[in-house]
Each structure stands twice: as structure tokens, then as C-alpha cells.
């Protein structure tokens with residue numbers, strides 16, 4: 001059996017060790033220190049646009065703090081893209097607020113601006129104006145931010161831009177992670193760059209970021225003893241993890257190039273198989289192609305092959321693949337939540353598959369994945385399962 005081929009595994013460059021070593025040498029083994037400051041500086045420089053950054057323990061923590069900073073409270077409603085990972089939506093419930101889910105549009109698979117507007121109008125009609133909007137750049141593909149922001153501005157609702165999967169992507173030449181009233185990033189182990197686990201909150205409003213630093217370190221008032229006039233959180237990034245992040249920042253652009261090359265490689269090899277389609281980049285959209293994703297229209301395939309069949313064939317060869325993220329409005333935990341859409345995301349979930357896309361994949365591994373996918377489209381593949 002070949003070594004496991006993962007969807008997207010951590011890819012170290014070697015420099016990370018130097019920064020981590022430095023944390024040990026200087027004994028900054030704490031959720032503060034030179035690596036935390038350095039990593040925040042690196043992110044601020046990379047994102048530009050006058051952004052301020054606080055490094056946190058996860059992207060989920062970043063969304064939670066963003067909601068708190070925007071004043072989301074018990075009983076409020078927050079609009080969230082339905083097609084996302086649960087980390088985008090769970091913090092809404094941490095705040096005692098209610099998520100309202102909005103479907104995807106077909107081009108980017110992200111929040112549909114027209115259903116967003118429909119949702120806002122209807123929630124206002126029902127008596128509650130949503131407190132925030134959470135669009136998500138899924139798999140690295142930017143959302144239609146101009147349309148989303150113009151609706152958000154019209155109704156004066158702040159935007160929490162979930163760029164957890166999209167560091168390195170751009171929209172009309174501007175980096176994702178710089179569009180929200182507040183934006184968030186994730187450095188979880190599977191992301192384009194990682195700190196093992198971690199996240200960041202980003203804004204051009206310095207007050208928000210200073211407040212995020214205060215809240216993420218248990219909201220300690222200035223005093224020699226521990227004094228608290230607010231509820232705080234233990235959400236700051238460790239100086240050891242931030243060391244990994246500083247090393248990873250030196251290779252971010254390489255990682256984006258590699259991920260985009262992997263996408264092109266799969267596309268060139270598989271695009272002509274009847275029933276498979278790839279997600280195109282609309283003009284002025286630049287995706288980091290964090291994960292290469294395909295749709296399988298089984299009616300168009302030679303032997304009514306579906307995404308699950310391909311997944312099983314790959315699994316048999318020790319290759320990890322995964323259906324597209326199951327939309328939040330289909331999750332048992334959110335079964336009572338309001339949903340606005342035409343079930344585009346249901347169809348994407350039914351047809352989609354994420355392929356191994358790690359920037360550390362060897363040419364040989366990619367060739368293996370491609371040949372196993374081709375094999376999955378043959379009758380022979382059924383008898384081997």
C-alpha cells in the first residue's frame with residue numbers, strides 16, 4: 001500500500017524551526033512574545049491596506065471575537081453563508097444569537113448577493129435587522145464582494161469576512177482578508193499556511209484589534225493584581241505557534257503557486273472525462289486554489305459514476321478525498337434555522353468532491369490520484385471495491 005495521500009497536510013519549509021528554536025532559547029513559551037508580534041507584522045505587511053492584525057488560537061475564536069466586537073448579543077440574528085465549515089456559524093450560537101443561512105450562487109459557490117438581499121429584507125419585515133453578515137471565500141475562491149458589500153452598505157450591516165481558506169487569494173487585485181469590517185484567517189493544520197492551530201482577526205480599524213487583544217487575554221484591566229470588568233477569553237496565539245507562522249509566511253507565495261499548479265494539472269488531465277467539471281475563475285477573481293474541487297454530474301458519466309464512488313475508489317488506494325462541505329442549513333444542529341436560497345448549495349454538496357491538493361504532494365502522488373480517478377470511471381472499478 002502506498003503512503004497515505006492527504007487532502008492538504010502541513011508543509012513546512014524548515015525556517016519555522018529557527019523561529020520556534022528562538023522561542024525556546026529566549027524562553028518565550030507563552031501566548032505573547034517576539035514571534036507573536038513578528039507574525040502579526042508579517043501579516044500586516046502582506047495584507048497591506050492599513051490592516052491591523054491580532055494572532056489568535058483559531059479562526060473560530062476570531063469569528064467569535066468579531067461578533068463580540070460588533071455587539072452581537074443574545075436574541076440577535078446574524079446572516080451566514082450556508083455552504084461553509086461549521087467554524088463560520090458556531091460562534092453565532094456562542095453569542096446566543098441565531099444564524100440565518102444564505103445559499104450560494106453558481107459561479108463562485110459562495111454567498112448569493114440576491115438571496116442575501118432577500119434575506120435582509122425578509123428579516124427586517126419580520127421585525128429584526130440582522131446584526132452582521134458572514135460571507136466565506138470557500139476553497140479559496142473569492143465571494144462576489146462588490147455586490148455583497150454594496151448590499152451591506154445599503155442596509156448598514158457590518159461584514160465579517162471569513163477568509164479562513166483564502167489567504168493568498170485576490171479579488172479585483174485586492175487581497176482577501178481586507179474586505180470586511182472585520183476579517184478572519186485560519187492557520188489550522190490543513191490551511192495554505194499553518195501554525196499547527198491558529199487564526200487571526202484583521203481590520204483597518206485599530207480600535208477593534210486592540211480590543212481583540214484585550215478580550216483574547218482574559219480582559220485584564222490595568223492593575224498589579226488581576227482585575228476584570230469584562231468577560232474575557234483565552235484566545236491568544238502561543239509564541240511557539242507564531243514561530244511556525246513566521247516561517248510559513250516566507251513561503252506563502254510559493255504555496256499559492258503550487259496549489260494553482262496542482263489545480264491546472266488535475267484540470268488538464270480530467271476535464272475531458274464526461275461528467276466532470278472544474279470551478280472556473282471569473283474575470284478579476286484570483287483563487288489560492290486551497291483545495292481543487294470537482295463536480296460530477298453522474299447522468300453525464302459513462303456508468304452513472306457519482307462523487308461517492310470516486311471517493312471510495314480513492315480510499316481503497318489510501319488516498320483521502322472529501323465531499324464538498326455540507327451546507328449548514330442541512331446540518332441537524334441547524335435544522336430550525338431560517339434559509340434563503342434555491343438549493344444551489346444542496347446540489348454542490350451532492351455532486352462535489354475535494355481532491356488531494358497539498359502543496360507538498362509529489363508529481364508521482366498527483367499522477368497516482370489522476371490515474372485512480374480515471375480508473376473510477378471504468379466498470380472494472382466497481383468489482384474492485
Ligand SMILES: Cc1ncc(COP(=O)(O)O)c(C=O)c1O
Pocket residue numbers: 057058059060061084085087088136138162164165185186187188198199
Ligand atoms: C471557512 C472556515 N471558517 C472558519 C474556520 C475555522 O477555523 P479554525 O479551524 O482555525 O478554528 C475554518 C476552518 O477550519 C474554515 O474552513
